[in-house]
Every structure is written in structure tokens, then in C-alpha cells.
Amino acid sequence: MADFGKAILDGAGAFPLDKYQFLRRLREASTEQYYQLLCYYTQQVLPYIYTPTVGEACQQYHALRIKARGLYLRLDHRSSILSQLKAWPQKDVRVIVVTDGERILGLGDLGANGMGISEGKIELYTAAAGVNPAVCLPVCLDVGTNNVKLREHPDYTGLRAPRPIRQQVYDEFVQEFMEAVQAWQPHTLIQFEDFGNTNAFRILERYEDTACCFNDDIQGTAAITLAALLAALRVTGQRLADQRILFMGAGEAATGIASLISFCIHRRDGISEQEARQRCHLMDSKGLVVAGRTDLQHHKLPFAHANVPPCATLIEAVRAIKPTVLIGVSAVANAFTPEVLAAMAELNERPIIFPLSNPTHLAECTFEQAYRATGGRVLFASGSPFDTIVDERGVAHHPPQANNAYIFPAVGHAAVLTRAQRIPEEVFLVAAERLAAMATPAELEAGALFPPFSRIRAISADVMAAVAAHLVDAALGTAPEGWPAEQREGWAAAALRAMWSPPPPAAPSSRL
Secondary structure (H helix, E strand, O other), X not given: OHHHHHHHHHOXXXXXXXXXXXXXXHHHHOHHHHHXXXXXXXXXXXXXXXXXHHHHHHHOHXXXXXXXXXXXXXXXXXXXXXXXXXXXXXXXXXXXXXXXXXXXXXXXXXXXXXXXXXXXXXXXXXXXXOOOHHHEEEEEEEOOOOOHHHHOOOOOOOOOOOOOOOHHHHHHHHHHHHHHHHHHOOOOEEEEOOOOHHHHXXXXXXXXXXXXXXXXXXXXXXXXXXXXXXXXXXXXXXXXXXOOEEEEEOOHHHXXXXXXXXXXXXXXXXXXXXXXHHHEEEEEOOEEOEOOOOXXXXXXXXXXXOOOOOOXXXXXXXXXXXXXXXXXXXXXXXXXXXXXXXHHHHHOOOOEEEEOOOOHHHOOOOHHHHHHHXXXXXXXXXXXXXXXXXXXXXXXEOOXXXXXXXXXXXXXXXXXXXXXXXXXXXXXXXXXXXXXXXXXXXXXXXXXXXOOHHHHHHHHHHHHHHHHHHHHHOOOOOOOOOOOOOOHHHHHHHHHHHOOOOOOOOOOOXXX
């Protein structure tokens, strides 16, 4: 079977975008062969169906003249969204990934080109957690774009208009979409993806208590980062409550991570969430988020601390706060300068450094930069993949990727299987703690905070079992039919059995 995967990928072209387009063509021409590649060679295919390649694909989506696989709902479809959904060929949809394209990765407003994000994420539900592709639907809410250059491009197929000035127009459109989905497919999971900061928080707050939904940028990113941090603390032997965590960035990812970390400290150590938030410090483009600033958005206020001095630069903040953990979610390339990395190494025996921004060229630092600056002592996780480093002893150090695909497909599939009414914050804490415990001592010693992605289905099954148990125990869902209700230790095996898979590749010479 190894030759099968190599044969397909070798025929895909030299550049990542060539492989991205090749895989799309393969999906159209030989669906079974495509899903064999996706499900049996997930680790090899992942960079080409999602990060880092999907960012470039979204930037060029219009110029590539890609045939969209998902459903576009345009602002001028108002009052007809339900009929648009009912007309869609798939009649049994259980998972929707939806974007409005306003904040694609760290690349900004890409409007209707954001469909590439929904398409990429929805494939990971199948690859990582075995959701049948027949029940998966990518959606793009096309409300226009403020990217003038893009909307004026002759090949752009989206709505050629700015985003709505009136918030009410936008909110009513999103509300109609949410109500239409619930009327069409009442037990469908909705994953929000790459909405702009202001809308992302408002939408999540509005619907999280009444719909089976979550925002992966806020909650999925928070869970994978918390899992990486908890795994790193298995190495240092320290408590989460004793960390000082500095974020470069103060958007939806940063505040989502900080909130889940604070919630975890609250649950583990019994201190108030307000006190737990004192461990988390955020920096935005104007400096450290501190009390007294009058320019702070609503989502930053819980982390505006009075007990720290104002700092204009990251190195000032590092020296003032003396963080044990440095997390980058700024989309500012090379923000973790050699001076910053050296300071982290001086402050900590095992500095924890997570440059999480995507795509690769926007990462705050590379693995090599962090490794060299800390003398190999860094505990590292990144948003995009980086190459392995082999030290002078010939030992390979593998930088783990804090990829949301370890979390969101398992959470989503568990919610689908249990027919969850909603997905509370505790779910992401459960998922993070389960994942954090999975790496073996040998893997941790080699710098791998997570088990290899090649084992993603077994990993997802464990996370699915933990999440499903929480949802059932919280009376937010029901045990899936056939799962041993009183024997939770059997749920991981049941989750594996519930996963859809294509037949294994039959011949290594098969290729498009």
C-alpha cells in the first residue's frame, strides 16, 4: 500500500499547489481512489488539502477556476436560504463547515475564495474522524468583500460588493442561515470557520446555547494549544497554574486559548476564572493589553490586567512578565526575534514556545530558530509543519504541529453521533486533556507533544469516546445505538467502528 500513496503523490506535480489541484481533479475523476489516499495516507496528504497549501489556494481560488464542491449562499439569496438548502443534491447532511471569508488564516479578507477553507476543513472530518463524506457540506456565506483588488478581478466569481455596512443586515442573513439549517436538518453540526474577530465572537455567543455549533478558530485552536501546553508540562513537571503565558496577538485565537487555559486552571486548582486569567497576558498591535487602555475591544477586556506595566514591544513584555510560555497568534512573521528567543532561554530551563500563525511564511519563528536560540531546550509546537532537525549526536528532533485536526473532527463526530443539543466549553477541555495524555514518554523525550498524525484515527477514537461520554453525562446527548452504555472503556472501540472508510487500495500501480 505504501507504493500506492507514493505513486499518486509522485504524479501530482512538483509544487504544493500542483498537488492541491491534482487532488481535486482526482476527487472528481476517481472518488474511491481519492478517499483511499485521504484516509490511508492522511499524514502525507494533509499539507496539500489543508495547511499550509490551502492558504495559497484560497488566495488564487478565482484564478485557478476551481469548480466549487460546496454551497454558496449569497447575500442576495435572503429570504430563500431554506429553499437553497432543500435544493442541494445531498439530502442527509450532518456536518456543515461555514465561512464568510473575512479572515482566512492570516491572509485577511478573501471573500468568496474562502470556500477553499470550508472545503479543506470538511475533508478532515472524513480523514481524521471517519465522517462519511456523503453527509458533509462546505458552505460559504458570500456577503461581499472589502478586498477591492480581489472583487475587481475579472475572474472573481463572488459578490462584487463591499461587506454590509449595517450590522443588522449581516446578522439577519446569518440568523436566516442558522434557522434554515435547523429547519432543514435539525441535528446538523455547524462549524464556524475564519470569520472576522468581531463577528466570530458575536455569532458564537449568540448561537452556542441554542445550536450544535462551535467556532474552530476560537475553540478548536484553544483546545489543541492547551493540549500542547499540558503535554509540555508533562516534560517540565510543572503545574499549569504556575505558568506565566504571554501571547503575541489578541484576536479570536489568542482570547480563545487564554480563556480555555483559564478555565482549565479554574477546574484543576479551584481558583476563580478571574484569578486564573491573571496568568495570561496579551499583546496586540498597540502593545500589551493592560487596564487603563481605552481602545480595547470587548473580547480583550478580561485580560486587561492592572498589575503589569504598559509595554510597547514584545521584548519589553518578555522582560517585564518573565513568561514561561510564549504563544504566537499574530500572523506577524518573525515576531519572535533572536533577542526574544534568547530571553526566553535565559528565563527558563525548558522554554515553551508555540508560533501558531498560519500559513508557514507568517509563523512568528521557525523550529530551527527556536531550537538554535535555546540550545535545543525548547518545547515547541507550531501551526504549520517544519522540518526535523538532526543534532550533532545524530538524534532527530521532530517539531510537533499543533494542528486543529487532532481536535475538531473528533469533537464534531462525537456531537453528531450523540445528536448533541449544543457543545459547551467543557467539551474542549475534555478533548484537550485526553489528547495531552496520549504521547508516550519516548515521544515526549523526542520533542513530540502529540502522537504521530499517522495514528490520527485511533487518536480521534479516544477523543470521540471522551467527548461523547461527557455529552451523555451532561444530558446534552444520548449514547449512540450499539455503544455499551455502562462500559465506557469500550467506547473508543465503538468510535472506531462508527468511522467510515473506503476499501483499502487494491493495487500499488493504480493512478489517475
